[in-house]
Amino acid sequence: xxxxxxxxxxxxxxxxxxxxxxxxxxxxxxxxxxxxxxxxxxxxxxxxxxxxxxxxxxxxxxxxxxxxxxxxxxxxxxxxxxxxxxxxxxxxxxxxxxxxxxxxxxxxxxxxxxxxxxxxxxxxxxxxxxxxxxxxxxxxxxxxxxxxxxxxxxxxxxxxxxxxxxxxxxxxxxxxxxxxxxxxxxxxxxxxxxxxxxxxxxxxxxxxxxxxxxxxxxxxxxxxxxxxxxxxxxxxxxxxxxxxxxxxxxxxxxxxxxxxxxxxxxxxxxxxxxxxxxxxxxxxxxxxxxxxxxxxxxxxxxxxxxxxxxxxxxxxxxxxxxxxxxxxxxxxxxxxxxxxxxxxxxxxxxxxxxxxxxxxxxxxxxxxxxxxxxxxxxxxxxxxxxxxxxxxxxxxxxxxxxxxxxxxxxxxxxxxxxxxxxxx
Numbered sequence: 307x308x309x310x311x312x313x314x315x316x317x318x319x320x321x322x323x324x325x326x327x328x329x330x331x332x333x334x335x336x337x338x339x340x341x342x343x344x345x346x347x348x349x350x351x352x353x354x355x356x357x358x359x360x361x362x363x364x365x366x367x368x369x370x371x372x373x374x375x376x377x378x379x380x381x382x383x384x385x386x387x388x389x390x391x392x393x394x395x396x397x398x399x400x401x402x403x404x405x406x407x408x409x410x411x412x413x414x415x416x417x418x419x420x421x422x423x424x425x426x427x428x429x430x431x432x433x434x435x436x437x438x439x440x441x442x443x444x445x446x447x448x449x450x451x452x453x454x455x456x457x458x459x460x461x462x463x464x465x466x467x468x469x470x471x472x473x474x475x476x477x478x479x480x481x482x483x484x485x486x487x488x489x490x491x492x493x494x495x496x497x498x499x500x501x502x503x504x505x506x507x508x509x510x511x512x513x514x515x516x517x518x519x520x521x522x523x524x525x526x527x528x529x530x531x532x533x534x535x536x537x538x539x540x541x542x543x544x545x546x547x548x549x550x551x552x553x554x555x556x557x558x559x560x561x562x563x564x565x566x567x568x569x570x571x572x573x574x575x576x577x578x579x580x581x582x583x584x585x586x587x588x589x590x591x592x593x594x595x596x597x598x599x600x601x602x603x604x605x606x607x608x609x610x611x612x613x614x615x616x617x618x619x620x621x622x623x624x625x626x627x628x629x630x631x632x633x634x635x636x637x638x639x640x641x642x643x644x645x646x647x648x649x650x651x652x653x654x655x656x657x658x659x660x661x662x663x664x665x666x667x668x669x670x671x672x673x674x675x676x677x678x679x680x681x682x683x684x685x686x687x688x689x690x691x692x693x694x695x696x697x698x699x700x701x702x703x704x705x706x707x708x709x710x711x712x713x714x715x716x717x718x719x720x721x722x723x724x725x726x727x728x729x730x
Contacts, residue, residue: 333455335664338493340369347372347408349424351492354434356548357469357534361412362434362503364391365532366424367404367492375667375688378422383431385423394533396529398522401485408532416440432500441695443551444469449594449632449659449690450477450509453491456566456662456686456706463704463711464688465498470505471550472502476509476560476579476594477634480664481526483514497671506531507557508544509594509632510609525560532597533557538577545570547577556626560609560633565616574617578624583723587696588728589626591653596631598655600679603634603668608702618644622652625667625722628691628701632659635668637689637703638682647730648677651728654719656701660686681715697724 344350346369353362364376374393377385391409395402407424414420416609423431435554437443446469451457479491495504510528515523528543535546544559556577564570581589595607597614604610610633621629622644634657646653660667669684685705693699703715722728 309349316458323539333662336453336455336458336490336494337487337710338453340489340493342391346370347425347427347496348622349427350496351489351530352432352496353492353531354501355531355533356437356503356504356550357410357412358537359439359549360414360416360436361410362414362436363532363534364411364422365530366407367406367489367530368407368425372407372425372427374407374409376410376411376422376424376427376544377426378420380418380419380420382421382433383710385421394529396525398514398525400681401541403485403526403529404489405568406529411422414469424470434472434501434503435504439551441552441692441693443471443553445590446472446688446693447475447630447656447658447691448472448661449475449630449662450663451495451634452477452480452665453487453494453665454662454664457494457600458662459709460662460686460688461495461498463706466711467690469502469690472498473555473590473592473630474605474695475508475592475630475658476508477508477511477525477632477659477663478509478531479566481514482511483516485526488530496718503556505548505557507533507592507594508559508561510561513561522583536635540573541569547575551584551693552586552696553588553590554581556589556591558591558593558613560613564613571616571620574620578620581624587721587723588684588699590626590691591621591626593629593631595633596638596655596657596659597629598640598678599634599657599658600638600672600682601634601636601668602670602672602729603636625651625728626653627699627719627722629653629655630689631655631657633657634659635663635665636660636684637681637687637705637715639680639701639703639717640678641680643678646678651722651725656689658687658689660684662686683714685714687714688713697721
Protein backbone atom coordinates (compact mmCIF):
# COMPACT_ATOMS: atom_id res chain seq x y z
CA UNK A 307 0.00 0.00 0.00
CA UNK A 308 2.86 2.43 0.77
CA UNK A 309 4.15 2.00 -2.76
CA UNK A 310 0.69 2.71 -4.16
CA UNK A 311 0.42 5.87 -2.04
CA UNK A 312 3.79 7.05 -3.32
CA UNK A 313 2.59 6.50 -6.89
CA UNK A 314 -0.50 8.58 -6.09
CA UNK A 315 1.59 11.47 -4.74
CA UNK A 316 3.93 11.39 -7.71
CA UNK A 317 1.01 11.25 -10.14
CA UNK A 318 -0.64 14.28 -8.59
CA UNK A 319 2.62 16.21 -8.76
CA UNK A 320 3.21 15.11 -12.36
CA UNK A 321 -0.25 16.04 -13.59
CA UNK A 322 -0.21 19.34 -11.72
CA UNK A 323 -3.57 18.83 -10.00
CA UNK A 324 -3.76 21.57 -7.39
CA UNK A 325 -6.77 22.02 -5.14
CA UNK A 326 -7.56 25.74 -5.28
CA UNK A 327 -10.14 25.91 -2.51
CA UNK A 328 -10.38 24.85 1.10
CA UNK A 329 -12.84 22.16 2.11
CA UNK A 330 -13.86 21.33 5.66
CA UNK A 331 -12.43 18.02 6.83
CA UNK A 332 -14.35 14.84 6.09
CA UNK A 333 -14.73 11.87 8.38
CA UNK A 334 -12.11 9.18 8.73
CA UNK A 335 -11.45 7.04 5.66
CA UNK A 336 -12.75 3.49 5.63
CA UNK A 337 -10.64 0.61 4.35
CA UNK A 338 -12.49 -2.69 4.04
CA UNK A 339 -10.04 -5.57 4.01
CA UNK A 340 -10.70 -9.01 2.60
CA UNK A 341 -12.20 -11.36 5.15
CA UNK A 342 -9.77 -13.96 6.48
CA UNK A 343 -12.57 -16.50 6.06
CA UNK A 344 -12.39 -16.20 2.27
CA UNK A 345 -10.29 -18.49 0.16
CA UNK A 346 -8.43 -17.41 -2.96
CA UNK A 347 -11.44 -18.45 -5.07
CA UNK A 348 -14.18 -16.96 -2.86
CA UNK A 349 -16.36 -14.45 -4.71
CA UNK A 350 -16.08 -10.93 -3.34
CA UNK A 351 -16.95 -7.38 -4.38
CA UNK A 352 -20.19 -8.68 -5.89
CA UNK A 353 -22.38 -6.15 -7.66
CA UNK A 354 -25.14 -6.31 -10.25
CA UNK A 355 -26.32 -4.15 -13.15
CA UNK A 356 -29.32 -4.31 -15.47
CA UNK A 357 -28.86 -5.61 -19.01
CA UNK A 358 -31.83 -5.06 -21.27
CA UNK A 359 -35.41 -5.48 -20.05
CA UNK A 360 -35.03 -8.87 -18.36
CA UNK A 361 -31.39 -9.71 -17.63
CA UNK A 362 -28.80 -8.89 -14.98
CA UNK A 363 -25.03 -8.83 -15.11
CA UNK A 364 -23.41 -10.31 -12.02
CA UNK A 365 -19.86 -9.04 -11.46
CA UNK A 366 -17.39 -10.23 -8.85
CA UNK A 367 -13.71 -10.77 -8.16
CA UNK A 368 -11.70 -13.79 -7.03
CA UNK A 369 -8.05 -13.64 -6.05
CA UNK A 370 -7.19 -16.62 -8.23
CA UNK A 371 -8.82 -18.30 -11.21
CA UNK A 372 -12.31 -19.65 -10.60
CA UNK A 373 -15.24 -20.58 -12.82
CA UNK A 374 -17.15 -17.63 -14.31
CA UNK A 375 -20.44 -19.29 -13.48
CA UNK A 376 -23.58 -18.05 -11.74
CA UNK A 377 -26.18 -20.49 -10.49
CA UNK A 378 -29.56 -18.97 -9.64
CA UNK A 379 -33.21 -19.63 -8.87
CA UNK A 380 -36.23 -18.22 -7.04
CA UNK A 381 -35.75 -20.34 -3.90
CA UNK A 382 -32.88 -20.20 -1.46
CA UNK A 383 -30.21 -22.78 -2.25
CA UNK A 384 -32.36 -24.22 -5.03
CA UNK A 385 -30.49 -23.17 -8.15
CA UNK A 386 -32.44 -24.34 -11.17
CA UNK A 387 -30.51 -22.36 -13.77
CA UNK A 388 -26.94 -21.38 -14.50
CA UNK A 389 -25.07 -19.07 -16.84
CA UNK A 390 -21.43 -18.77 -17.88
CA UNK A 391 -19.55 -15.58 -18.63
CA UNK A 392 -16.01 -14.28 -18.91
CA UNK A 393 -13.15 -13.26 -16.66
CA UNK A 394 -10.14 -11.01 -17.04
CA UNK A 395 -7.59 -9.10 -15.02
CA UNK A 396 -5.60 -5.92 -15.49
CA UNK A 397 -2.31 -4.38 -14.46
CA UNK A 398 -1.85 -0.86 -13.22
CA UNK A 399 1.82 -0.04 -12.60
CA UNK A 400 2.90 -2.51 -9.89
CA UNK A 401 -0.65 -3.63 -9.09
CA UNK A 402 -2.30 -6.72 -10.59
CA UNK A 403 -6.01 -7.20 -10.06
CA UNK A 404 -7.71 -10.45 -9.18
CA UNK A 405 -9.87 -12.25 -11.70
CA UNK A 406 -12.81 -10.01 -12.58
CA UNK A 407 -15.86 -12.03 -13.60
CA UNK A 408 -18.91 -10.85 -15.55
CA UNK A 409 -21.88 -13.16 -16.13
CA UNK A 410 -25.26 -12.18 -17.60
CA UNK A 411 -28.23 -14.15 -16.25
CA UNK A 412 -31.79 -14.29 -17.53
CA UNK A 413 -34.38 -13.90 -18.81
CA UNK A 414 -35.72 -12.97 -15.37
CA UNK A 415 -39.22 -12.14 -14.20
CA UNK A 416 -39.78 -8.53 -13.14
CA UNK A 417 -40.14 -7.48 -9.52
CA UNK A 418 -38.94 -10.90 -8.36
CA UNK A 419 -36.37 -12.05 -5.79
CA UNK A 420 -33.71 -14.42 -7.10
CA UNK A 421 -31.06 -16.27 -5.09
CA UNK A 422 -27.65 -16.84 -6.63
CA UNK A 423 -24.10 -17.93 -6.00
CA UNK A 424 -20.92 -17.19 -7.92
CA UNK A 425 -18.09 -19.51 -9.02
CA UNK A 426 -20.02 -22.48 -7.54
CA UNK A 427 -18.99 -21.30 -4.07
CA UNK A 428 -21.41 -22.81 -1.55
CA UNK A 429 -20.21 -20.65 1.33
CA UNK A 430 -21.63 -17.39 -0.03
CA UNK A 431 -25.23 -17.02 -1.21
CA UNK A 432 -26.64 -13.76 -2.48
CA UNK A 433 -30.08 -12.50 -3.42
CA UNK A 434 -31.26 -9.82 -5.82
CA UNK A 435 -34.57 -8.23 -6.68
CA UNK A 436 -35.33 -7.34 -10.28
CA UNK A 437 -36.91 -3.96 -11.10
CA UNK A 438 -40.61 -3.74 -11.98
CA UNK A 439 -41.64 -3.94 -15.62
CA UNK A 440 -44.05 -1.04 -15.26
CA UNK A 441 -44.43 2.07 -13.15
CA UNK A 442 -44.18 2.85 -10.29
CA UNK A 443 -40.42 2.55 -9.76
CA UNK A 444 -38.14 3.98 -7.09
CA UNK A 445 -34.57 5.11 -7.76
CA UNK A 446 -31.88 6.02 -5.27
CA UNK A 447 -29.55 8.69 -6.64
CA UNK A 448 -26.16 9.41 -5.06
CA UNK A 449 -22.88 10.81 -6.39
CA UNK A 450 -19.27 11.14 -5.25
CA UNK A 451 -19.58 8.27 -2.83
CA UNK A 452 -16.04 7.54 -1.70
CA UNK A 453 -15.08 5.55 1.39
CA UNK A 454 -15.48 7.50 4.62
CA UNK A 455 -17.61 7.54 7.72
CA UNK A 456 -20.04 9.76 5.81
CA UNK A 457 -20.18 7.16 3.03
CA UNK A 458 -21.06 4.51 5.57
CA UNK A 459 -23.85 6.70 6.96
CA UNK A 460 -25.20 7.32 3.46
CA UNK A 461 -25.16 3.61 2.64
CA UNK A 462 -27.02 2.81 5.85
CA UNK A 463 -29.74 5.29 4.90
CA UNK A 464 -29.96 3.93 1.37
CA UNK A 465 -30.36 0.41 2.74
CA UNK A 466 -33.54 1.53 4.51
CA UNK A 467 -35.14 3.11 1.44
CA UNK A 468 -36.49 -0.02 -0.33
CA UNK A 469 -35.35 1.20 -3.74
CA UNK A 470 -35.49 -0.66 -7.06
CA UNK A 471 -32.33 0.70 -8.73
CA UNK A 472 -29.42 2.96 -7.81
CA UNK A 473 -28.11 5.66 -10.17
CA UNK A 474 -24.62 7.06 -9.55
CA UNK A 475 -23.37 10.06 -11.59
CA UNK A 476 -19.66 9.38 -11.20
CA UNK A 477 -16.84 9.31 -8.62
CA UNK A 478 -17.20 5.90 -7.04
CA UNK A 479 -14.21 4.68 -5.04
CA UNK A 480 -11.91 7.73 -4.94
CA UNK A 481 -9.07 5.29 -5.50
CA UNK A 482 -7.06 7.94 -7.36
CA UNK A 483 -4.33 5.62 -8.63
CA UNK A 484 -4.20 3.55 -5.41
CA UNK A 485 -5.67 0.36 -6.82
CA UNK A 486 -6.30 -1.54 -3.55
CA UNK A 487 -8.88 1.14 -2.76
CA UNK A 488 -10.95 -0.16 -5.67
CA UNK A 489 -11.02 -3.53 -3.89
CA UNK A 490 -11.95 -1.87 -0.61
CA UNK A 491 -14.79 0.01 -2.28
CA UNK A 492 -16.12 -3.16 -3.86
CA UNK A 493 -16.28 -4.80 -0.44
CA UNK A 494 -17.85 -1.71 1.14
CA UNK A 495 -20.79 -1.52 -1.28
CA UNK A 496 -21.27 -5.25 -1.82
CA UNK A 497 -24.10 -5.64 0.76
CA UNK A 498 -26.23 -3.20 -1.26
CA UNK A 499 -24.80 -3.52 -4.77
CA UNK A 500 -25.27 -7.30 -4.78
CA UNK A 501 -29.02 -6.92 -4.10
CA UNK A 502 -30.17 -4.14 -6.44
CA UNK A 503 -28.79 -3.00 -9.80
CA UNK A 504 -26.29 -0.17 -9.53
CA UNK A 505 -26.08 1.82 -12.76
CA UNK A 506 -23.08 4.14 -12.84
CA UNK A 507 -21.20 6.55 -15.04
CA UNK A 508 -17.70 7.87 -14.62
CA UNK A 509 -16.30 10.98 -12.93
CA UNK A 510 -12.90 12.62 -12.83
CA UNK A 511 -11.68 10.28 -10.08
CA UNK A 512 -12.16 7.32 -12.41
CA UNK A 513 -9.79 8.64 -15.10
CA UNK A 514 -6.53 7.52 -13.41
CA UNK A 515 -4.41 8.42 -16.41
CA UNK A 516 -0.73 9.16 -15.87
CA UNK A 517 1.06 10.53 -18.94
CA UNK A 518 3.81 8.22 -20.20
CA UNK A 519 3.58 5.97 -17.10
CA UNK A 520 -0.01 4.76 -17.65
CA UNK A 521 -1.55 6.47 -20.65
CA UNK A 522 -4.82 4.50 -20.83
CA UNK A 523 -7.65 6.18 -18.93
CA UNK A 524 -10.45 4.39 -17.03
CA UNK A 525 -8.54 1.10 -16.85
CA UNK A 526 -9.87 0.10 -13.44
CA UNK A 527 -13.35 1.52 -13.91
CA UNK A 528 -13.95 -0.18 -17.24
CA UNK A 529 -12.64 -3.52 -16.00
CA UNK A 530 -14.66 -3.58 -12.77
CA UNK A 531 -17.87 -1.67 -13.52
CA UNK A 532 -19.07 -2.92 -16.87
CA UNK A 533 -22.32 -1.32 -17.96
CA UNK A 534 -24.74 -2.38 -20.77
CA UNK A 535 -23.40 0.01 -23.40
CA UNK A 536 -23.60 -2.37 -26.37
CA UNK A 537 -27.33 -2.87 -25.89
CA UNK A 538 -27.95 0.84 -26.56
CA UNK A 539 -25.68 1.02 -29.60
CA UNK A 540 -22.83 2.75 -27.77
CA UNK A 541 -19.23 1.84 -28.51
CA UNK A 542 -17.99 2.86 -25.06
CA UNK A 543 -18.60 1.85 -21.46
CA UNK A 544 -18.42 5.57 -20.64
CA UNK A 545 -21.86 6.42 -22.07
CA UNK A 546 -24.99 4.36 -22.62
CA UNK A 547 -28.73 4.26 -22.04
CA UNK A 548 -31.39 1.80 -20.96
CA UNK A 549 -35.11 1.53 -20.33
CA UNK A 550 -36.53 0.46 -16.99
CA UNK A 551 -40.25 0.41 -16.20
CA UNK A 552 -41.44 3.60 -17.92
CA UNK A 553 -38.17 5.54 -17.70
CA UNK A 554 -35.45 6.03 -20.30
CA UNK A 555 -32.15 6.61 -18.47
CA UNK A 556 -29.17 8.20 -20.26
CA UNK A 557 -25.70 7.96 -18.71
CA UNK A 558 -23.30 10.44 -20.29
CA UNK A 559 -19.51 10.75 -20.06
CA UNK A 560 -18.17 14.11 -18.90
CA UNK A 561 -14.56 12.95 -19.32
CA UNK A 562 -14.62 11.58 -22.83
CA UNK A 563 -15.13 13.49 -26.09
CA UNK A 564 -18.50 15.25 -26.38
CA UNK A 565 -18.09 17.75 -29.23
CA UNK A 566 -20.36 17.48 -32.33
CA UNK A 567 -17.78 15.34 -34.15
CA UNK A 568 -17.43 12.86 -31.29
CA UNK A 569 -18.88 9.37 -31.14
CA UNK A 570 -20.68 10.26 -27.93
CA UNK A 571 -22.46 13.25 -29.47
CA UNK A 572 -23.55 11.27 -32.52
CA UNK A 573 -24.66 8.37 -30.34
CA UNK A 574 -26.72 10.71 -28.14
CA UNK A 575 -28.44 12.21 -31.17
CA UNK A 576 -29.45 8.75 -32.34
CA UNK A 577 -30.47 7.56 -28.89
CA UNK A 578 -32.73 10.55 -28.25
CA UNK A 579 -34.29 10.13 -31.69
CA UNK A 580 -35.23 6.53 -30.93
CA UNK A 581 -37.12 7.20 -27.69
CA UNK A 582 -40.79 6.24 -27.67
CA UNK A 583 -42.51 8.43 -25.08
CA UNK A 584 -45.47 6.10 -25.20
CA UNK A 585 -43.28 3.38 -23.68
CA UNK A 586 -41.01 5.61 -21.60
CA UNK A 587 -42.86 8.84 -20.73
CA UNK A 588 -39.97 9.90 -18.49
CA UNK A 589 -36.38 10.67 -19.55
CA UNK A 590 -33.61 11.04 -16.98
CA UNK A 591 -29.99 11.91 -17.81
CA UNK A 592 -26.86 11.67 -15.67
CA UNK A 593 -23.59 13.54 -16.08
CA UNK A 594 -20.76 14.11 -13.65
CA UNK A 595 -19.72 17.74 -14.03
CA UNK A 596 -22.85 19.91 -13.55
CA UNK A 597 -24.03 22.27 -16.25
CA UNK A 598 -25.66 24.56 -13.68
CA UNK A 599 -23.92 25.35 -10.41
CA UNK A 600 -23.97 28.31 -7.98
CA UNK A 601 -21.34 26.82 -5.69
CA UNK A 602 -17.90 28.44 -5.88
CA UNK A 603 -16.51 24.94 -6.38
CA UNK A 604 -15.70 23.70 -9.90
CA UNK A 605 -16.57 26.85 -11.80
CA UNK A 606 -15.41 27.36 -15.37
CA UNK A 607 -14.42 23.76 -16.12
CA UNK A 608 -14.66 22.61 -19.76
CA UNK A 609 -16.31 19.35 -18.72
CA UNK A 610 -19.19 21.49 -17.51
CA UNK A 611 -19.21 24.52 -19.77
CA UNK A 612 -18.25 22.98 -23.12
CA UNK A 613 -20.37 19.87 -22.66
CA UNK A 614 -23.34 22.09 -21.85
CA UNK A 615 -22.59 24.23 -24.90
CA UNK A 616 -22.59 21.21 -27.20
CA UNK A 617 -25.24 18.95 -25.69
CA UNK A 618 -27.78 21.01 -23.80
CA UNK A 619 -29.82 21.73 -26.90
CA UNK A 620 -30.11 18.00 -27.64
CA UNK A 621 -31.60 17.27 -24.23
CA UNK A 622 -33.86 20.30 -24.46
CA UNK A 623 -35.33 19.35 -27.83
CA UNK A 624 -35.86 15.78 -26.62
CA UNK A 625 -37.75 17.10 -23.56
CA UNK A 626 -35.52 15.38 -21.01
CA UNK A 627 -37.19 15.68 -17.61
CA UNK A 628 -34.28 15.63 -15.14
CA UNK A 629 -30.49 15.93 -15.32
CA UNK A 630 -28.55 14.63 -12.31
CA UNK A 631 -24.91 15.61 -11.75
CA UNK A 632 -22.20 15.10 -9.14
CA UNK A 633 -18.70 16.61 -8.83
CA UNK A 634 -19.68 19.49 -6.53
CA UNK A 635 -19.75 18.13 -2.98
CA UNK A 636 -23.06 19.64 -1.98
CA UNK A 637 -26.71 19.51 -2.97
CA UNK A 638 -28.48 21.94 -5.28
CA UNK A 639 -31.78 21.82 -7.15
CA UNK A 640 -32.58 24.13 -10.04
CA UNK A 641 -35.91 24.84 -11.63
CA UNK A 642 -36.51 23.81 -15.23
CA UNK A 643 -33.79 25.71 -17.05
CA UNK A 644 -32.37 26.03 -20.56
CA UNK A 645 -29.61 28.34 -21.76
CA UNK A 646 -29.47 30.01 -18.36
CA UNK A 647 -33.15 30.94 -18.30
CA UNK A 648 -36.17 29.36 -16.64
CA UNK A 649 -38.10 27.36 -19.21
CA UNK A 650 -41.09 25.16 -18.43
CA UNK A 651 -40.19 22.69 -21.20
CA UNK A 652 -36.59 22.08 -20.13
CA UNK A 653 -34.98 19.68 -17.63
CA UNK A 654 -34.72 20.19 -13.90
CA UNK A 655 -31.03 20.11 -12.96
CA UNK A 656 -30.02 18.51 -9.65
CA UNK A 657 -26.48 18.34 -8.26
CA UNK A 658 -26.07 15.48 -5.80
CA UNK A 659 -22.32 15.02 -5.36
CA UNK A 660 -22.71 14.61 -1.61
CA UNK A 661 -22.43 10.88 -1.01
CA UNK A 662 -19.59 11.06 1.50
CA UNK A 663 -16.26 11.53 -0.31
CA UNK A 664 -12.97 12.08 1.52
CA UNK A 665 -12.51 15.65 0.25
CA UNK A 666 -15.29 17.09 2.40
CA UNK A 667 -18.13 19.44 1.59
CA UNK A 668 -18.13 22.46 -0.71
CA UNK A 669 -19.75 25.09 1.54
CA UNK A 670 -19.17 28.32 -0.34
CA UNK A 671 -21.89 29.57 -2.66
CA UNK A 672 -22.20 32.56 -4.96
CA UNK A 673 -25.30 34.71 -4.96
CA UNK A 674 -28.15 32.55 -6.24
CA UNK A 675 -29.39 33.15 -9.75
CA UNK A 676 -32.84 34.64 -9.33
CA UNK A 677 -35.57 32.23 -10.33
CA UNK A 678 -33.12 29.45 -11.28
CA UNK A 679 -31.51 27.94 -8.16
CA UNK A 680 -34.36 27.03 -5.83
CA UNK A 681 -32.70 24.94 -3.09
CA UNK A 682 -29.11 24.37 -2.04
CA UNK A 683 -27.36 22.99 1.00
CA UNK A 684 -23.84 21.78 1.73
CA UNK A 685 -24.60 18.50 3.50
CA UNK A 686 -23.91 14.87 2.81
CA UNK A 687 -26.88 12.77 1.78
CA UNK A 688 -28.71 11.00 -1.03
CA UNK A 689 -31.82 11.42 -3.14
CA UNK A 690 -34.85 9.31 -3.98
CA UNK A 691 -36.85 9.59 -7.17
CA UNK A 692 -40.16 7.76 -7.11
CA UNK A 693 -41.78 7.76 -10.54
CA UNK A 694 -45.41 7.06 -9.69
CA UNK A 695 -46.99 7.00 -13.15
CA UNK A 696 -46.62 8.48 -16.63
CA UNK A 697 -47.28 12.00 -15.39
CA UNK A 698 -46.15 12.31 -11.75
CA UNK A 699 -42.95 11.71 -9.79
CA UNK A 700 -41.77 12.64 -6.30
CA UNK A 701 -38.19 13.76 -5.62
CA UNK A 702 -36.81 13.90 -2.07
CA UNK A 703 -33.33 14.73 -0.83
CA UNK A 704 -32.23 13.23 2.47
CA UNK A 705 -29.45 14.97 4.39
CA UNK A 706 -27.31 12.95 6.79
CA UNK A 707 -25.02 15.41 8.51
CA UNK A 708 -26.42 14.25 11.84
CA UNK A 709 -26.38 10.53 10.95
CA UNK A 710 -30.16 10.57 10.67
CA UNK A 711 -31.84 10.50 7.27
CA UNK A 712 -33.87 13.70 7.27
CA UNK A 713 -35.90 14.86 4.26
CA UNK A 714 -34.68 18.39 3.60
CA UNK A 715 -35.97 19.01 0.08
CA UNK A 716 -38.99 17.56 -1.66
CA UNK A 717 -40.85 18.40 -4.84
CA UNK A 718 -43.48 16.80 -7.04
CA UNK A 719 -42.62 16.73 -10.75
CA UNK A 720 -44.78 16.42 -13.83
CA UNK A 721 -43.39 14.76 -16.93
CA UNK A 722 -42.80 16.97 -19.96
CA UNK A 723 -44.42 14.33 -22.16
CA UNK A 724 -47.72 15.06 -20.40
CA UNK A 725 -47.43 18.83 -20.87
CA UNK A 726 -49.32 19.88 -24.05
CA UNK A 727 -47.26 23.09 -24.23
CA UNK A 728 -44.06 21.04 -24.59
CA UNK A 729 -45.13 18.88 -27.50
CA UNK A 730 -42.52 19.24 -30.22
